[in-house]
Amino acid sequence: MSYAVLKAAGYVLVHTPDMxxxxGTTQTVExxxxxxxxxxxxxxEHLRSFEEVVNYAPNQTYIGNLTPEALGKLxxxxxxxxxxxxxxxxxxxxxxxxxEFIAMLKLSDVFDLVKLEKGFMEVAKAEYGKHPLATAEELGKLGDGDALSVIEELVNVHHAEAIYHDxxxxxxxxKAHDVDPNLNAHVMFENLVVKASGILAFKNLVxxxxxxxxxxxxxxxxxxxAxxxxxxxxxxxxxxxxAEMGGAVNSTGADLRGFCAAPTHALITAASLVKAGTYKNVVIVAGGxxxxxxxxxxxxxxKGLPVLEDVLGGFALLISENDGVSPVLRTDLVGKHNV
Structure with a gap:
């Protein structure tokens, strides 16, 4: 059987200055x-505006508006x-x-854990509603929001993780459980951010x-x-x-972990699954x-620079059977970092 190919890719960045x-652990620990x-x-004083983030050459390169070669010449x-x-x-x-991303956090939540203030919900819904991938069904799911007093009580009394904007x-x-520390509000916030940014990458890939x-x-x-x-x-x-939120309802799947090297392990695994004939189309995805x-x-x-790690990154790849056009993944030439 011929080798699998990298058939398509989707790359996203999410500007999250308040987060x-x-x-960010450097700031929370400090x-x-x-x-x-x-x-x-x-x-x-060192946080960039959204416009500055968009106008940053490496970010334009990441989403495909600038080639790496052109970036190197700047x-x-x-x-x-x-x-x-x-x-x-x-x-x-x-x-x-x-x-817009905070609206996606709400959409990613299937257990009613995310609460958004009414005034902000109006703004977020209006902004997300302009997105080309937004649907009427999604806008309906966002709802009307809650009173600020309700959110303040959840944060101050019930240990909810606060969400800030401007x-x-x-x-x-x-929190998703009364006593399980693995489901406390902080962890649920982190998990929903990963899920929402992963969904955004998945949707862009498709x-x-x-x-x-x-x-x-x-x-x-x-x-x-995790x-x-x-x-x-x-x-x-x-x-x-x-996959569920991205409409891939005929798929199954699992999580693969390896710190920042996990995408490499995922790529090797996906290419091997396709080459073996186990699956025809495998998507690799990660949120920020x-x-x-x-x-x-x-x-x-x-150094007088802006805080450059001001975006969440996400990506998604489609690994498929050889179509005679896309880049081939040579699984016979895989290297490894020995234990």
Missing amino acids: ILQN RAANPESEYLKKVP EKPWVGVDVPGSSRDGKFGEIMPQA GKLVGCVK AKNNIDPLTIDYVIECSEE CGDMNQRGGGNFAKSI ATAKLGMNGKDHVK
């Missing part, structure tokens, strides 16, 4: 250890270098602003490449987070939950991790 401050930190006071550092014709929409995917409390994520999601047989999710409960911590399954937001922020601030 840098509230959820706040816990040194609440009056000079670094924390300076971070807001003046460095790339910060502040104008990219003519930059757009949130790209050949391979898109860059999404925070308000520095204001606009929602929260509730839409940008005219793929029928019903033809997808198997999904491998390979992000840096979901589960006290009986099976990290047991999964992001893959099937993303809030813990990594602003991870190197201290160095960026020290």
